[in-house]
Amino acid sequence: MTAIPQGRTHRRAALVSAMCALVVTGLGMTGCSEDPDAGTNGVGKLPAERIQAKTTAAAGEVDAVRLSGTVVAGGKSYKLDMRLKSDGGTGSVTAEGASFHLLRVGEQLYLKADAAFWKNGDGKAGTSESDTAAADKLDGKYVKVPTGDPSYKKFSGFTDKDLLLGDLLTLHGALAKDGHHEQAGVRTIRITGDGGSGGTLDVSLEGRPYPLRLERAGGAGTLSFSAWGEDFALEQPTKGETVDYGKELPAS
Incomplete structure (x- = not known):
């Protein structure tokens, strides 16, 4: 089976969106919408618990990563x-x-x-x-x-x-999805713990489902992750x- 180039996938999604706009404007019809998971790695369609498991596994399997942001620990704030x-x-x-x-x-x-x-x-x-x-x-x-x-x-x-x-990527409380977002130009699916009070995590919808941005529970810091796998x-x-x-x- 021949893989569809990423650029062609994006163009097709844009074309579908434009066609929907024409239909709605010209014929007064509704219900035509673009699939937000089209051309992605598919994790956005999974339950929040599966997304959590997949992003944790992806982070554990790769050898290198860069993280930057703040962590609050022991009553002190550390900028990393x-x-x-x-x-x-x-x-x-x-x-x-x-x-x-x-x-x-x-x-x-x-x-x-x-x-x-x-x-x-x-x-x-x-x-x-x-x-x-x-x-x-x-x-x-x-x-x-x-x-x-x-x-x-x-x-x-x-x-x-x-x-x-292992410590940072743990969300606390009941997990749920919080829609599609974007981090540094990369499409993401966001998952939350206890509606956000237990932390939020943006997971990449492009390539492997790496974690890209974390807001820790209780205001304990915000971190961005990048350069996954770059030695x-x-x-x-x-x-x-x-x-x-x-x-x-x-x-x-």
């Missing part, structure tokens, strides 16, 4: 721009006005920030000379985060694709870029 894959991730995090870069390759996690980030953790004036010297040493360097440091568990989760997506370099920083601070990081 991360690229993730199965063996690590890299990207930027901003919390309470402080920004830093995370890099995880395998089990090794690195944190890079400027000197202000390391000065008493908030960059305020009045730090001791030793604190200032330590902060200057760490300025712009990849600092190895010891696995036993509290920061390791806290920040490594931002670089763990399976852990992060990227993930390498250990060089010795000249790295500082090994020891078993525990300075307070930050």
Whole structure:
């Protein structure tokens, strides 16, 4: 069976829409409407529970993704721009006005920030000379985060694709569909938990049913997903870029 090119499908849909408009205008007829799922991957016709299952499976099967937006956790709001894959991730995090870069390759996690980030953790004036010297040493360097440091568990989760997506893509409450939408020029079907209070998720109707936009329950952040399956370099920083601070990081 010969596949119909995507462009031809869109042109056919446009032609059907134009014909319907002529019929309604010229003959006063109603009931002629375009199928919103024409030319899509078909998940828009499925029940919300099946859509949830399919988008979760699609996200789990692909190796790489980029996510950006905000996540509220532990009473703090984190702004993320991360690229993730199965063996690590890299990207930027901003919390309470402080920004830093995370890099995880395998089990090794690195944190890079400027000197202000390391000065008493908030960059305020009045730090001791030793604190200032330590902060200057760490300025712009990849600092190895010891696995036993509290920061390791806290920040490594931002670089763990399976852990992060497994938590984020869960909607709470009864699932339902909330119509056809569009995200970054891609047609989507939206599903909700408890009418939206349990979160909303836009799922791609083009290609594989990847999740494209998530609004978390309870105002706990909004995230966009892109670059599904697009590989990227993930390498250990060089010795000249790295500082090994020891078993525990300075307070930050």
